[in-house]
Amino acid sequence: MAQLPGYGATLDPNGTGPTETQLEFPDNRLLIDLCGQYDANLARVEQQLDVQIVRRGNLLSVMGEAASVARAAEVLQSLYQRLEAGKSIETGDIDGEIRMGGVSDEETPDALDQMELFQSGAVEIKTRKKLVEPRTEAQKAYVRSLFAKELAFGIGPAGTGKTYLAVAVGVNMFIQGHVDRIVLSRPAVEAGERLGFLPGDMKDKVDPYMQPLYDALNDFLPGKMAAKLMEEKRIEIAPLAFMRGRTLSNAFVVLDEAQNATGMQMKMFLTRLGEGSRMVITGDRTQVDLPRGQVSGLSEAERLLKGIDRIGFNYFTAADVVRHPLVARIIEAYERDG
Template sequence: MTSTTPRAQRAQQVPAQAQAKIIIPEKHPMVSVLGAGDSFLKVIEKAFPDLDIHARGNEITATGDRTGIRLVQHLFDEMMLVLRTGQPLTEDSVERSIAMLRKAEEDPTSPEGSQNPSAVFTANILSNRGRSIRPKTLNQQNYVDAIDRHTIVFGIGPAGTGKTYLAMAKAVQALQAKQVTRIILTRPAVEAGERLGFLPGTLYEKIDPYLRPLYDALHDMIDPDSIPRLMAAGTIEVAPLAYMRGRTLNDAFIILDEAQNTSAEQMKMFLTRLGFNSKIVVTGDVTQIDLPGGTTSGLKIVQEILGDVEDIHFSRLTSQDVVRHKLVGKIVDAYGQYDAAQENAAAAPRKPRPPRRNES
C-alpha cells in the first residue's frame, strides 16, 4: 500500500523562507558598504549561495533560510562598526568576517572575538606614516593579547601568518610607551641550502642576509632615517642568536625569529637570558626546519617542557591566518596534507612478501 503525504504536512517539511531588510545609514555611501563594482556584495553572495540578496538605494534585502539571514544581518552590523572608525573595508576583511561569524555560529564556545570581527579589524597596534598595523584574524588578535598578558609568548605557525611582524609592532609600541628601553631582535644563522663560509664579505656581511627580514619590518614601523641612530645608541639591536650567550637582558623587548632552527641547547640558552622588566616573543614554523640531520628543533621540544609553566603562553596560528596572497594558505594546506600522508605511509605496517613458487 502506497502512502501519500498530505499537502499541508509536506508544506511543513519545507523550511520557511525568511526575509530581512537592512537599512544602511545615509552617512555611509553605498560604495563603501558594497565595494567598488559591488565587489563586497559579490563576496557575500558567493559565501551565501542559498540567499537571495538585493541592494536598492540604501536598502539591502536578504531572502532565504533564517540562519543565513541572521549571519548576513550580523555581518552588515559588523561592517558598519568598522566603517564608523573611519577604516575602509576590503574584500579580505569581509571574507574573514564571514569566516569568524560562521565559526561562532557553529561553535557557541568559540572565543568572544569571533562573534565581533569589527573588534579585531579595528584593534590598532601601531601607526606610522599614515599606515596602521593591526591584527587581521581572530588568532592574530589572541596572539597580540597574549603578548600583553604574558612575559614569554611563543608564536607558532606557517609562513605569512604575521608572527614576527605583529611581535615587532608590539615591541615598537612598548618602546614608544617607555615600557622598555630597548628592542633586541635575533635569529639563528642557520643555512638553508647555502654555507656561511662560502658567502663573500666580512662576518657581518655574511650574517646580514639572515637578519635582513627583521630590518625590512623595522622600516615599516619606524622612520628609516632614525633607525641608524637608534641602533648606534643600542636602543635597537639586531644580532645573531650566538651573540646572546652570557648576557642578561633587562628592560628589553626581545624577539627570537625562526626559532625552529634553534637546537634544544640554544633555546634554553636564549630563554635564560630573560632579565627584569623584559618580555620575550619567540616565533617559528615547525614545518620549515633547516637544521642538519639528527638535530632536534628546540622549538619542538620546548612545547613539551614549558607547556604548563605559568606566564608562558603558546599561540598557534594556522593557514587560515595567512595574510599574504591567498595561494600561500592553499600551499601551506597542500604541504601539510602531503606530509601527513607521507608520515601515515611510513607508519603503516608493511605487508609480508608472498613466497616465491620455488621457496619451500
C-alpha cells in the same frame, strides 16, 4: 520578523531556510566605500558566505540561507562601523571580520585594557605608521598572550602573522614607554641551500638572513625613525649567535624562525630574559632547516616548558593564514601528505 539593531534589517525569526534581509546605511559616501570599487567588497562577502547582495539606493538586500544571511548582515554592519570610525577597508579586513565576528565585553582582559588595545570591543595595536588588528581568533588570543605573558610562544605555519604581530606589539610597547628597546633575532641558517661566503662586513653577511625582520619593522615605523633608533641601538636586529653572554633588561625581545635553533641555542636565548622584559619565540615545526638528526630547540622548549605559569603557548593552523588564500590550501595539502 525580527529586526537587527541600528540598520532596519529584517530576518526570518526561525533562522532556517532561504530569506532576505535589508540593511539601511544612512551615509551614502561610506556606503560606497563599504561596497568597494566595482562592488568588490560585496562580491567577496558573497563568495565567502554564499549569499547574494543587491544594492538599492542606500539599502543592501542580502539573500540566501538564513544563517548565512545573518552572518553577512553582521559582517556588513561591522565593516560599516569600521568606516564610521575613520578606518579603511582592505581585503584582509573583510576576511578577518568573516572569520572572527564581534568580541563581547566579557572577553576583554584587564591587561589589554591597560595597554589600550581594545577600542569598542576590537583588538588594535597602535604603531607609528599604521593600526594593526588581528584577523583570526587565534591571532587575537596570541596578541592577548603577548601583552599578558612575560614569555610567549607562537607556533604554526607560514603566513599566520606570528612574527608580524610580535613586532607590532613590540613597537607598540616601545612607543608607549613600557620597554626601552626592541631586540629582534633569528638563527642565521640557510633554507636547504649553500650560498657560500658572502661579501662585505659582518652586517652585510647577516642582513640577508634578517631581512624579514627589517620588513616587519619598516611596516610600523617611518624609515628615518627606524634608522635612527637602530643607530642608537634602541632597536637591534642580530643573529641568534650574537645573544650569548647578554642580559636583556627592559626590552621586547623576539626570536623568529626558532625551529632552526638548536636545543643549546634555545636554552641560551631563553636565559637572556632580564627584569622588565618581554620575550616572544615564533616558529614553524614543519620548516626545520637544521642538519638531519639534530633536534629543534623549539620542539624541545615546547616539551619542557609547557605547564609553567607566565609562559603562553599559542598555536596557528592553515585557517589562520592571512596571505593569499592559495597559501592556506598549499599548507593544507602538505599537511594531508604528512
